Amino acid sequence: MEVKASEVKNRLGKYLDLARREPVVISKSGKPAAVLISWEEYQRMREIEDRVWAEMAREAEKEGFLSQEESLRFILEKMKDV
Numbered sequence: 001m002e003v004k005a006s007e008v009k010n011r012l013g014k015y016l017d018l019a020r021r022e023p024v025v026i027s028k029s030g031k032p033a034a035v036l037i038s039w040e041e042y043q044r045m046r047e048i049e050d051r052v053w054a055e056m057a058r059e060a061e062k063e064g065f066l067s068q069e070e071s072l073r074f075i076l077e078k079m080k081d082v
Helices: 005-010 012-019 039-063 068-080
Strands: 002-004 024-028 031-036
Touching: 002 005, 005 012, 005 024, 012 024, 012 031
Parallel strands: 002 024
Antiparallel strands: 024 031
């Protein structure tokens, strides 16, 4: 469901209840600006994100890490290209 920001402002309670069942897209000036979701959905998304970052860390660990000096050298070299 998509609603205008002014509508959410005037009827926040209604949209908080609705967000418990489905995401509510809030538009401003005719464009999507935000999404109102339930606390449970937010927690579920955070857990997924945490799992993704953990998997990326495991993969990085398998490939090996750069030292602090190597990382700094790499960043400085990339900055020269900008």
